[in-house]
Amino acid sequence: MGLCKCPQRKVSTLFCFKHHVNVCESCLVTEHSQCIVRSYLSWLQDNDYNSNCTLCQRSLIDTNEETIRLNCYDLFHWSCLNQYCLSFPNHTAPDGYTCPTCHTCIFPPLNLVSPVAEQLRRKLSTVNWANRLPMLSNNLTETENNGYVIVNPTNQSNVLSHHPHRTIDMPTILTTRVK
Numbered sequence: 001m002g003l004c005k006c007p008q009r010k011v012s013t014l015f016c017f018k019h020h021v022n023v024c025e026s027c028l029v030t031e032h033s034q035c036i037v038r039s040y041l042s043w044l045q046d047n048d049y050n051s052n053c054t055l056c057q058r059s060l061i062d063t064n065e066e067t068i069r070l071n072c073y074d075l076f077h078w079s080c081l082n083q084y085c086l087s088f089p090n091h092t093a094p095d096g097y098t099c100p101t102c103h104t105c106i107f108p109p110l111n112l113v114s115p116v117a118e119q120l121r122r123k124l125s126t127v128n129w130a131n132r133l134p135m136l137s138n139n140l141t142e143t144e145n146n147g148y149v150i151v152n153p154t155n156q157s158n159v160l161s162h163h164p165h166r167t168i169d170m171p172t173i174l175t176t177r178v179k
Contacts, residue, residue: 060075
């Protein structure tokens with residue numbers, strides 16, 4: 001743990017491997033957008049970090065290519081992550097879009113408030129594969145495992161709930177008796 005060098009002087013466990021300084025999330029987004037960032041303990045254990053994009057193996061540092069940082073703090077070229085996500089089938093659930101490195105969901109939880117999450121939400125809202133998912137929709141309920149279920153707001157009488165964090169939208173079934 002250490003103090004970020006910015007005027008806010010926030011205590012942070014995040015450590016920039018390139019500049020060898022502690023950084024807060026605000027500085028991470030503004031001043032260290034292309035830096036590999038992990039906890040200080042990670043740096044002590046592995047100070048020979050890899051500064052390449054794990055998807056294309058090209059350098060992330062000091063390039064003109066746009067990068068994107070996920071909530072897990074893994075960093076990728078935006079074009080590489082976009083291509084990676086475009087390779088998923090159209091019917092992939094939101095939790096199926098995972099970080100190529102650590103396999104956590106790339107979509108920030110709805111209740112997460114941080115500069116990294118806000119920047120990620122803004123960037124994801126610009127691509128079609130993320131826009132068709134309920135993550136950017138108002139019609140969803142979040143489960144306790146960061147899974148998402150779409151709820152049809154126009155048909156609330158048919159919603160079943162057997163669990164306090166899960167809802168199931170049941171279609172209306174019409175039956176007719178055959179004589």
